[in-house]
Amino acid sequence: MAETEFRIPKISVPVVLNTTEKEKITAEIFLDYQSSESFTLEELSNFFNTDNPFLPIRSSAKNKTILLRRDSIVWIDLSQIKQQLLESTSMSLAYKREVVLHSQSAGALRATVILEMPADHSRVIDLLNLKRIFIPVLVEEKFALVNLHHIDQIEEL
Template sequence: MGATRRTSELKIPTMAVAVRLAVVGAAPSAVEMFVPDVPRRGLGHLLDDLAAQLAGDSRFLPVRTANRIRLLAKHAVAWVAVGRHDPPVHGGEPASDPGEELTLFDHQHFVEVELAHGGKLIGTLLDSAPADHSRVIDHLNRSGAWLRLWTTDQHYLINLAQVIAVTELGEVW
């Protein structure tokens, strides 16, 4: 049998996105995640692509740290954070207005998220559920494997498998 030859034509074009990533039991670190290199309209669409990658069927997540590629087990990732004010895309368009994502949701809940490794994150859960399903528990039970949390300067994607408790601190309006 002949040797198999790889060609670059089969690779999906990607772009690197600067994020902070916390692995269970370790301090958060700056890494780059990879998303498809497609046109996007603002930070909201980029966050959707990062969330889709985290929620996908693959068990490992490729990230670049110090010019090396590491393959991290998704179950060991506590959270991923993207700055809301800094352009997160390397070589891409600037980030959109930080308030852009806040205008599309009917309900805002100020919460504290307690993580299995002992850390806590405080921020806002945003939701557009019907009025009879607008509680924090409703949001948590339908959010999939990754929870989105907004703070004044970061957007977090939190692994729900690493969440011990969520405490409501009030409604934001």
């Protein structure tokens, strides 16, 4: 009896992963296909905030899928999809808070934290208490997810 191969439809999302080894990996991640060809910031965040220690990514340079240790990712550059994310309804309603992120590796970095949360939970501490590893930020013209394991201090402005 022949086995039937089942595949879950996926959406390809371009990202640039910045690692602890100061390496920039241009890659694609694959999100579960929902009801449209687009995706939300929450779906993107959920991919990286999973409990899995290794994440499957498709490396552009190697043209193959590799498993990357989640903790080795310092931040994820989402500039290629920034416009798509900023145009989403949830982003237009999101609260934004100015902060300075302090880390030993990068020093002080001024950023805007994106809070896709209800008004009564719209403080930076509310986002941090969700125990997510990656949080969405705007840094200058870049849209990114920052790994909190590499941040030593957050100063609200």
